Amino acid sequence: QSALTQPPSASGSPGQSVTISCTGTSSDVGGYNYVSWYQHHPGKAPKLMIYEVTKRPSGVPDRFSGSKSDNTASLTVSGLQAEDEADYYCSSYGGSNNWVFGGGTKLTVL
Amino acid sequence: EVQLVESGGGLVKPGGSLRLSCAASGFTFSSYVMNWVRQAPGKGLEWVSSISDNSSYIYYAESLKGRFTISRDNAKNSLYLQMNSLRAEDTAIYYCIQGSWFDYWGQGTLVTVSS
Numbered sequence: 001q002s003a004l005t006q007p008p009s010a011s012g013s014p015g016q017s018v019t020i021s022c023t024g025t026s027s028d029v030g031g032y033n034y035v036s037w038y039q040h041h042p043g044k045a046p047k048l049m050i051y052e053v054t055k056r057p058s059g060v061p062d063r064f065s066g067s068k069s070d071n072t073a074s075l076t077v078s079g080l081q082a083e084d085e086a087d088y089y090c091s092s093y094g095g096s097n098n099w100v101f102g103g104g105t106k107l108t109v110l
Numbered sequence: 111e112v113q114l115v116e117s118g119g120g121l122v123k124p125g126g127s128l129r130l131s132c133a134a135s136g137f138t139f140s141s142y143v144m145n146w147v148r149q150a151p152g153k154g155l156e157w158v159s160s161i162s163d164n165s166s167y168i169y170y171a172e173s174l175k176g177r178f179t180i181s182r183d184n185a186k187n188s189l190y191l192q193m194n195s196l197r198a199e200d201t202a203i204y205y206c207i208q209g210s211w212f213d214y215w216g217q218g219t220l221v222t223v224s225s
Binding site for chain 1: 156157217
């Protein structure tokens with residue numbers, strides 16, 4: 001069982017918005033602003049999409065945004081495009097030099 | 111362009127050992143934290159270990175302490191993971207990752223522990 005809880009799947013039509021949640025505890029997600037999100041197309045290297053809850057690395061479209069409320073972080077993908085179809089994983093600093101990840105969410109663009 | 115290429119995976123019997131390597135290029139290797147993360151078949155990601163730029167700080171997932179050893183050779187731009195006393199539950203794809211935020215990932219190397 002993964003330390004952070006994500007829904008197994010999410011979906012949306014092109015142009016729509018979809019939000020993926022990532023629920024932890026006050027010892028990880030709720031305790032630090034160190035939540036990241038990764039996009040993984042099968043067979044390729046995972047890619048960092050969001051770090052420190054809301055920040056986007058250079059080159060990541062602004063259609064991707066992150067937020068956090070209490071022990072739950074969220075990734076929102078706006079203006080869905082076909083190429084957004086992938087697995088998405090969250091991670092959080094868990095204290096005591098420990099990192100925790102979510103189980104992943106498969107995003108389907110209908 | 112950052113490139114991370116893992117190698118050393120394969121089939122190993124329970125109780126055996128394996129050493130993974132990661133060849134890094136496209137950035138100043140000696141300036142970055144490096145990490146290993148794994149993904150068991152059908153499961154989510156699991157952080158394994160991290161090492162600071164000059165190897166002064168090394169951290170492991172609690173469940174792996176004592177069996178896995180992370181190291182790096184900044185002169186060779188290489189990261190390593192020595193895995194001992196392997197168990198079936200260590201079967202996974204092992205990813206080499208650059209950066210404190212797990213910024214750049216390799217494509218992974220598959221480790222299968224089976225008799």
